Amino acid sequence: MPAVAIPGSKSITARALFLAAAADGVTTLVRPLRSDDTEGFAEGLSRLGYRVGRTPESWQVDGRPEGPAVAEADVYCRDGATTARFLPTLAAAGHGTYRFDASAQMRRRPLLPLSRALRDLGVDLRHEEAEGHHPLTVRASGVEGGEVVLDAGQSSQYLTALLLLGPLTRRGLRIRVTDLVSVPYVEITIAMMRAFGVEVAREGNVFVVPPGGYRATTYAIEPDASTSSYFFAAAAVTPGAEVTVPGLGTGALQGDLGFVDVLRRMGADVSVTPEGATVRGTGRLRGLTVTMRDISDTMPTLAALAPFADGPVRIEDVANTRVKECDRLEACAENLRRLGVEVAVGPDWIEIRPGLDPATAGAEIKTYGDHRIVMSFAVTGLRVPGISFDDPGCVRKTFPGFHEAFAALRRDIGH
């Protein structure tokens, strides 16, 4: 039964690029994700004067603990929030004038809590148009450090950006967090900082980061757990089908591997070993109520397979999915309704009733340029004939080869 080669984690690749750029020495990233988000991050680093060497198997970055090599740069962050939030933070630790802009959707996505925290730390950061949104300019002169308060209730990426910045400040950082979503992403950050020689201490809601900089290393990127969710879901909706993702096992850093626990609760057979994770469809899919605050990138995956459950599926505590590549709660609801599914949506939840209207075969899914809407409804397409997408190519954000890989899986599991 198929072992699927899933490309590297977007989140880990983005952090590894930041850490490598900031470290003292040359870092090698093994099996980085090559996709629009991470290529955009690497291109941004090049714009800031960092040397990033790329071969198909690995990327090499010459670290510059002193910050960007150029005094001025204009950086386009594309559609990637990690790029749009982490790179201005990295630049703040250097010396120069750096302007950042991003895609239309990324311009709409919020940034203000991070901007405020950076300003509180003395960084000269100005938004050009709307306050708290791209485009923005950082006039950088290094960061002294000290204590700062942060609301990360809309995005953990603000906290990750500040944690990554901490060792580059002169005194270190004490970050007092008033609210926090997507906690497992912060754990990835802390684990990766450790691999680059920095130990973050946590005292309740205060994160303490020592000064002193990072050490270069060789870092292997694990397969992307969010991307894996489509392949695991494909197995779960197909009786007797089995999908294994090697390299995503018990030691994995990514919280989104927790999606397999949701599939297990629904009735799939799941095993996670040190070597990888396997999901097998049993022909049984129970409805359930589940909180996805920690793993909200997999909310669309569950929404798209929910009509095949034997009872309602209710997904709670996912308000921040409204400020991602699109308003994902509304996009999922709209597309499920196009398929004749009964759906209700609230400010931070969605509830999906079982059953599809067979007359909706051939429906076109409205993607809103969101890779996860395409990849999620590709799972629905295993059971509903003729599903198409208005923008199938937007998968390039995290998995340019998705359609080929999913077609191969489809053949393997007999659809």
Ligand SMILES: O=C(O)C1=C[C@@H](OP(=O)(O)O)[C@@H](O)[C@H](O)C1
């Ligand atoms: O730090 C990261 O790499 C990410 C954190 C999450 O965002 P939020 O913290 O905004 O939920 C996640 O949705 C995103 O895809 C990647």
Ligand SMILES: C=C(OP(=O)(O)O)C(=O)O
């Ligand atoms: C929300 C996502 O990406 P980001 O916030 O990194 O742009 C995602 O990949 O689902």
